[in-house]
Amino acid sequence: MAQKPSIPKGTRDFSPAEVTKRDYIFDTVKRQFEIFGFQPIETPSFENFETLMGKYGDEGDRLIFKILKSGDFISKVDDVTYSSKKSNSLMPKISDKALRYDLTVPFARYVVMHQNEIDFPFKRYQIQPVWRADRPQKGRFREFYQCDADVVGSDSLLQEVELIKLYDAVFTDLKLEGVKIKLNNRKILAGIAEVIGVKHLLVDFTVALDKLDKIGEEGVRKEMLEKGISEQSIEKLTPLFHLTGGSLVQLESLKLLLEGSEEGLKGVEELIFVVQTIQKLGLKSASLAIDVTLARGLNYYTGAIFEVSAPEGVAMGSIGGGGRYDDLTGIFGMKNTSGVGISFGLDRIYLVLEELALFPEDIKESIQVLCVNFGDRESMAALQLVSQLREKGVKADLYPSSAKMQKQMKYAHNRNVPYVILIGAQELEEGSFVVKDMKQGNQKSYSLQAPEEFLKTL
RNA sequence: GUGGUUGUAGCUCAGCUGGUUAGAGCGCUGGUUUGUGGUACCAGAAGUCGCCGGUUCGAACCCGGUCUUCCACCCCA
Numbered sequence A: 001m002a003q004k005p006s007i008p009k010g011t012r013d014f015s016p017a018e019v020t021k022r023d024y025i026f027d028t029v030k031r032q033f034e035i036f037g038f039q040p041i042e043t044p045s046f047e048n049f050e051t052l053m054g055k056y057g058d059e060g061d062r063l064i065f066k067i068l069k070s071g072d073f074i075s076k077v078d079d080v081t082y083s084s085k086k087s088n089s090l091m092p093k094i095s096d097k098a099l100r101y102d103l104t105v106p107f108a109r110y111v112v113m114h115q116n117e118i119d120f121p122f123k124r125y126q127i128q129p130v131w132r133a134d135r136p137q138k139g140r141f142r143e144f145y146q147c148d149a150d151v152v153g154s155d156s157l158l159q160e161v162e163l164i165k166l167y168d169a170v171f172t173d174l175k176l177e178g179v180k181i182k183l184n185n186r187k188i189l190a191g192i193a194e195v196i197g198v199k200h201l202l203v204d205f206t207v208a209l210d211k212l213d214k215i216g217e218e219g220v221r222k223e224m225l226e227k228g229i230s231e232q233s234i235e236k237l238t239p240l241f242h243l244t245g246g247s248l249v250q251l252e253s254l255k256l257l258l259e260g261s262e263e264g265l266k267g268v269e270e271l272i273f274v275v276q277t278i279q280k281l282g283l284k285s286a287s288l289a290i291d292v293t294l295a296r297g298l299n300y301y302t303g304a305i306f307e308v309s310a311p312e313g314v315a316m317g318s319i320g321g322g323g324r325y326d327d328l329t330g331i332f333g334m335k336n337t338s339g340v341g342i343s344f345g346l347d348r349i350y351l352v353l354e355e356l357a358l359f360p361e362d363i364k365e366s367i368q369v370l371c372v373n374f375g376d377r378e379s380m381a382a383l384q385l386v387s388q389l390r391e392k393g394v395k396a397d398l399y400p401s402s403a404k405m406q407k408q409m410k411y412a413h414n415r416n417v418p419y420v421i422l423i424g425a426q427e428l429e430e431g432s433f434v435v436k437d438m439k440q441g442n443q444k445s446y447s448l449q450a451p452e453e454f455l456k457t458l
Numbered sequence B: 001g002u003g004g005u006u007g008u009a010g011c012u013c014a015g016c017u018g019g020u021u022a023g024a025g026c027g028c029u030g031g032u033u034u035g036u037g038g039u040a041c042c043a044g045a046a047g048u049c050g051c052c053g054g055u056u057c058g059a060a061c062c063c064g065g066u067c068u069u070c071c072a073c074c075c076c077a
Helices: A016-035 A057-063 A079-084 A087-094 A104-113 A158-173 A186-195 A199-210 A212-226 A231-235 A247-257 A262-281 A328-332 A346-355 A376-391 A405-414 A425-430
Strands: A046-048 A066-068 A095-099 A122-131 A143-152 A180-185 A287-290 A304-309 A318-325 A339-344 A369-371 A396-398 A419-422 A432-437 A443-447
Touching: A016 A122, A016 A143, A016 A158, A016 A346, A046 A104, A079 A087, A087 A095, A104 A122, A104 A143, A104 A328, A143 A158, A143 A346, A158 A180, A158 A262, A158 A304, A158 A318, A158 A339, A180 A186, A180 A262, A186 A199, A186 A247, A186 A262, A199 A212, A212 A231, A247 A262, A247 A287, A262 A287, A262 A304, A318 A346, A369 A376, A369 A405, A376 A396, A376 A425, A376 A432, A425 A432
Parallel strands: A180 A287, A369 A396, A369 A419
Antiparallel strands: A046 A095, A066 A095, A122 A143, A143 A339, A180 A304, A304 A318, A318 A339, A419 A432, A432 A443
C-alpha cells in the first residue's frame, strides 16, 4: 500500500525556479552585508534546551520545537513528576535539546563562548533557517530563514545609522522602491510610561500602543483600560495620538511631552541624532520615519527599535526589524556588551518581489543552450561542441535521447532556453551547426571549427 | 493556545434540496506536420471526491473525529 506523500504543516518544498529566485535575494543581501563589513557565522540548528528556554517569554517558550531525548527516557522520570502531568516540569526530563528559534540568542551564546577570539566591535551576519511551532498563515511558516546582521561591542549611535543605510542599500539593489523604515526608541516608550505613571505596566502599555494603526485610537484606549491603566493616564496620551509633521518636528513635540523623564528625553536625543545624520547622508530608495507606537520585540531591546514595512499597496506585514539591546550577552554572564542588529524577512521579501514582479528576467533561464539530439553519430559532435561551450562558462546541455524533434523543441521552450543548436546529418557533413534563436525564431549557421563566432553573440 | 475557514484529475475550479457510468478549462500523451517550440484542429490517458468512522436502501453532498489550507486573536519574520 503506497503511502500518500505529505510534508509537515507550515513547511515548504522549493522548486528549481523558486530556489533560483531565493538565491537571488540571498546573494544580494550577502553582497551588501560584506560591503558593509559584516562577517558570516553559522550556528547549529539545535541548541541545548536551557540555552533557548526562558529567553523569549512564556509565549516564545511555547513556540519552541523541543527535541525528544534518545533512549528509554520515560522510564527515568520519577513517578511524582510523571503523574503530575505538568508539561513544564516534565519537559526537562524528556527533552534536553530544542530547534533554533531565532538567530539572536544563538549569536549571544556564540559571542560569550568565543569572546577571547573575537575582535570587538564584532560585525557578523547569519542566514539560516529557524523553527517555530506557530500556527501558519500567509507569510508565516514553521520553518523559515532569518537573515540577521548585528554589531556587538559598540554603543555608538553611528551603528544605528549604518544599519539604516544597509537596509536602504539592500532594497535599492533589489529594486524595491518605497520601503518604509520605521524608527522608535525603547527609552521613549519607557519615558512616556513614566510620565503618565504606568511604569510598572510598560509591556501592556506598549503592546496596546503598538496596535494603533490596526485598531485605532478608541481601540487602544479601550485595551489600555482593560489592562488596568487609568483614564487620567490615558488622557495624558492624547497628544501622542495626534503627532504630525516630519520626524524632527514630531521629536520636538515629544520633548515637551516627556519633560520630567530623563530616560525619555535621552531616547529623543538619540533619535534626533540618527534622523539628522541620515538626512545628511541621504537614502536612495527607502524612507525613514519616526513611529512612536512601534514596540516590537520588546523582550530585549533597550534603545533604538526598527521595523521595515513593504511599499504601500502590498498587503504584507513587516519585512524586517531590529533594534539595540544593551545587555543581550548578560544572560550568559558577559556584562556591558551593547549590540544592535537588524533582520530581513526573506520569505516575505520573496512574496513582495513576486507580487510586484521585480525578479529580473534573466534569472529564469536554466540553461543558455540546448543541443538537439539526432542520434548516436550526430550527438557525438554535439557533445564535443557542448564541452567547448561549457569550458567557456556557457550553461549548455545535450538532450539525452534522440526523441522527436517536436518534443525536444518543446522541452527547450518550456525551460526557457534562449538558443537551440541543431547538428543533424547534413550539418555533420558540412562541418557546421545551426543555432536557433528561440525568441526571434530565426536561425543561423556557424562552422564547427569556429564556435567562438557564436560565443560572441551571447 | 482560542475561534472560524478550506480540501473534487498534475494545476485552477464546477458539481442544484443525498439518487445510476463525477465534469470543465489549462497542462500532459499521440496525431494533422518522419529536421523545428510558442497558434489552430482532432483523439486519448488520468480522480481511493484529504483521511477514518457514523447516519441512510443509497453519501463528493448530512453528522463526528483527524490531517491540511487560509483568516482573525495571540505572538511575530
